[in-house]
Amino acid sequence: MRCQRVFTAALALGLVMLPAVTARARGEDAPRGPVGPAFGGRALQALVDGIQFGVIIAITAVGLSLVFGTIHLINFAHGEFVTVGATFAFFLNASPAGPGWHLIPAAVAAVALGALLGAAVDRGVWRPLRARGTGLINLFIVTIGLSLLLRHIVLVLYGTRPGSYAQYDIQSAIGLGPVGITPRDLTVTVLAVLVLLGVAVLLQRTRTGTAVRAVSANRDLAEASGIDVRRVVLFVWMLGGGLAALGGVFFGLVETVTWDMGFKLLLMMFAGIILGGLGSAYGAMAGSLVIGVVAQMSTLWFPVDLQYAWALLVLIVVLLVRPQGILGRAERVG
Template identity: 70%
Template sequence: MRNFRLLVPLLAVLFVALAPGTAAAQGDEVVTGPGFGARALQALLDGVQFGAIIAITAVGLSLVFGTTHLINFAHGELVTIGAVVAFFLNISAGLHLVVAALIAVLIGALVGAILQLGLWAPLRRRGVGMINMFIVTIGLSLLLRHVILIFFGTRPQSYREYDIQRAIDLGPVGITPRDLTIVLISVGLLVGVALMLQKTRIGTAIRALSSNRDLAEASGIDVNRVVLVVWTLGGGLAAIGGVFFGLTEIITWDMGFRLLLLMFAGIILGGLGTAYGAMVGSFVVGIVAQMSSLWFPIDLQNAWALLALILVLLIRPQGILGQRERVG
């Protein structure tokens, strides 16, 4: 886990080098109407929405790391697959976005299961080391991203429904029905994952495997089955997160890659290997990113979120909900 934290600066450099100017394209506006308090509340609400999207995509990535210790650099492409599949079903096939999103979730879950059965499980059986598998995830990420580029193209797109809506006024803040629905569904899914981990047998097995793989296997837990469930769940959550991200922003061929560093930040900030930590850390990252736009250019919002990550780790190296590691 300590090696995972050391990768954060490297990942940041990779993102800056490979994807310059990846912040959402939004024009700077001179706010003359609402006061600072109203703008702060609006930024807080936007941060909760952004954090919910990061959390719904980061939970699967955190569960995969917790059960397999694999740093999956290709997880962002699962997010893009969900958004792109829903787009083609919505625009080309003429399906309503709700139906298209449900099918995209199923396809995302299927892709996660196929990756586990066809790639990661065979590599594990052959004793491939974690560093080597991490390099494979980078190659898989590049492959999937450019396959998506071939079919989708470079032109940003948007869904047919829920594109332009009038905001609902909630006192000093406003939120569209679309964004409110995204927040409610995301929070509901996160609560559902938490209940699954606490109240079901498969959830108990996932937590046991995350704590001690050898002990879980000795206790009779089918490790391969649990890992398959985790990959399937992670793929489905990434896909629905991609649909939500495409609704609030735009659909692009590299949208998951742009969100990936914030997923890593949320997971590390909350505490490695814990799904609850990924949820809490993602909300913190989303809120900090949006609140920073009150004082600084919006192009720097991701940088301030990563600065918050560094400051928290200086005070609490194990993250918000992580447990301190014993050295020696």
């Protein structure tokens, strides 16, 4: 088993390094390294960008982690919740066929739609399937089918052309020493951190949050103690859908809105929750932040196209040392 893990890490390292070697063979620009005092400024800028990217991943990944913690379902359709939120806000805000709302009410409406979509998926798909005793493998396959369905519905309705929101599109960066950040990016980062703190307070300080943690720890015991498990699961789906939609709006604001943006972000979400510890909301936050920082910091030495690969390599290395993740609990097998 240990040899297999080492082989997996070595193979991942080879896959990561191969494009860089190929680029050098073609005579392209070599990876950037530390060059004089300017490297410190670039490193700080990459750190700030990584924190911003990490908190956006964390917002989208928390719901995915909570769903796994409560019903042990790996939801491949979660990325489409991100896309639905971003594209619906774009329709309300910047689409020629839309009402032309300001981005703030459009984002609120997108979050509400994401929560309703999560509730509809739970009540219309997962609850009937669980009532029939459908196995987890079959449910996992259904999530893939639901992901493809939602993605192509968005493709038909939205199209393939990338779009940008009408407000906060082009801004000048604020210089904070060697670091530059636009008011839009700073606002997105601060709001994302506040939302994550709000989720933490919800889970720790409210009755609903206590019920969610109880169901995640032991579903049968929670139900025996009088907790309405079905209502808790419905709440988790609504919370996850709303957070995913909000993360989609944030991601579309700092990048662009595309029909497959959630699918592209899904791998980073999975990396964050696995790195932090499956089923742990706080682990998803911590793991996503690490993934975002590593992805951006890697661009100091290697091409931007490889930033996701290095983030996944860190995931493999950490799991070799701590298989349960950063904040996960070790479990006995057998």
